[in-house]
Amino acid sequence: MVRKPDDKFVSASEIARLAYCERQVAFDAAFGRRPTLHQRRAQERGRGAHEEFYRESRRIAKASERKGRCFVATLALGDCPETRALRAFRDLHLRRSVAGRWLIAVYYRFSPHLCRWMETRPTLVRASRPPLRALARVAAALVDRTAR
Amino acid sequence: MQEGWSAIVVVLLFVGSAVLFVRLRQGSATSDDERGLPRALIGAEIAYAERTFRSVRTRLVARLDRAYRVDGELKLVELKTRARDVVYMSDIVEMSVQRIAVQDEAGEAVSSDAWVVVQNGDTGSRRPHKVRLLDRDEIARLAERYRDVAGGRVTAPHPARSLSQCRQCTHCDRCSATFRDRG
Numbered sequence: 001m002v003r004k005p006d007d008k009f010v011s012a013s014e015i016a017r018l019a020y021c022e023r024q025v026a027f028d029a030a031f032g033r034r035p036t037l038h039q040r041r042a043q044e045r046g047r048g049a050h051e052e053f054y055r056e057s058r059r060i061a062k063a064s065e066r067k068g069r070c071f072v073a074t075l076a077l078g079d080c081p082e083t084r085a086l087r088a089f090r091d092l093h094l095r096r097s098v099a100g101r102w103l104i105a106v107y108y109r110f111s112p113h114l115c116r117w118m119e120t121r122p123t124l125v126r127a128s129r130p131p132l133r134a135l136a137r138v139a140a141a142l143v144d145r146t147a148r
Numbered sequence: 149m150q151e152g153w154s155a156i157v158v159v160l161l162f163v164g165s166a167v168l169f170v171r172l173r174q175g176s177a178t179s180d181d182e183r184g185l186p187r188a189l190i191g192a193e194i195a196y197a198e199r200t201f202r203s204v205r206t207r208l209v210a211r212l213d214r215a216y217r218v219d220g221e222l223k224l225v226e227l228k229t230r231a232r233d234v235v236y237m238s239d240i241v242e243m244s245v246q247r248i249a250v251q252d253e254a255g256e257a258v259s260s261d262a263w264v265v266v267q268n269g270d271t272g273s274r275r276p277h278k279v280r281l282l283d284r285d286e287i288a289r290l291a292e293r294y295r296d297v298a299g300g301r302v303t304a305p306h307p308a309r310s311l312s313q314c315r316q317c318t319h320c321d322r323c324s325a326t327f328r329d330r331g
Binding site: 009024035045095104 | 181209214227323
């Protein structure tokens with residue numbers, strides 16, 4: 001089946017150009033797109049900034065990955081509603097203040113060592129579950145209160 | 149004697165805190181990487197970066213700069229390099245299309261609030277701007293309009309809002325000759 005031209009995918013940036021000038025869209029479609037020297041330079045600058053932004057994204061994602069692995073609650077409880085409540089508490093409450101963010105940073109700095117140390121002590125992992133669950137219940141209550 | 153010990157403890161605590169502070173700052177690879185981001189997204193998990201999404205249903209395609217997963221939904225972030233610290237309607241349209249494409253391809257909930265981070269072209273400094281995205285119906289109408297304009301089915305397409313925009317357009321002479329209102 002031959003697809004009609006209007007069935008082609010349209011990109012977000014093309015539709016966005018409509019908000020800039022409809023006539024330009026019409027002329028570009030009829031005569032081709034011809035960016036000025038100024039626009040080409042701006043595009044080049046934008047490309048460089050985006051490449052840097054992407055590199056930053058990868059570094060942030062890598063850091064998040066590291067953080068995910070070292071969460072003591074995940075080690076003790078696995079990925080469950082309790083650990084999600086603790087994460088929500090971290091995101092909704094702790095991240096909102098400078099002191100909270102500092103606490104998170106300190107915690108993520110030391111928790112990998114703590115996790116490694118705990119991994120070889122199953123009794124300690126079991127013993128840590130009840131207090132962690134209690135903490136998660138408090139966190140969940142605070143998160144629910146914020147959400148309401 | 150006791151005062152001497154207290155002073156030593158205080159000095160040791162101070163030195164220890166300073167060392168910890170410096171190590172934390174050096175170790176946090178993200179402190180500079182997260183510059184210009186809103187507070188709500190600092191430290192949040194990046195779900196997608198520089199990825200293209202397609203909505204087969206609406207025939208829309210979009211490449212997003214970054215999407216964070218926060219409280220069970222995705223928050224879109226778009227970087228723009230500009231001389232002025234402003235957000236344009238075209239940014240909102242572009243991100244609204246991204247939202248639909250991500251929702252349809254990934255099947256994840258995407259927040260109707262998004263962030264445009266404007267980077268100054270000269271200084272490199274960044275500032276975040278919160279924007280409210282358009283809904284699916286509005287984008288469907290715009291996509292339809294785009295297809296009509298690009299397909300030459302609109303006899304009187306709207307001009308740019310200001311003449312200064314026209315001065316940067318390579319079709320300016322052609323536009324003036326055709327519509328006679330851009331002089």
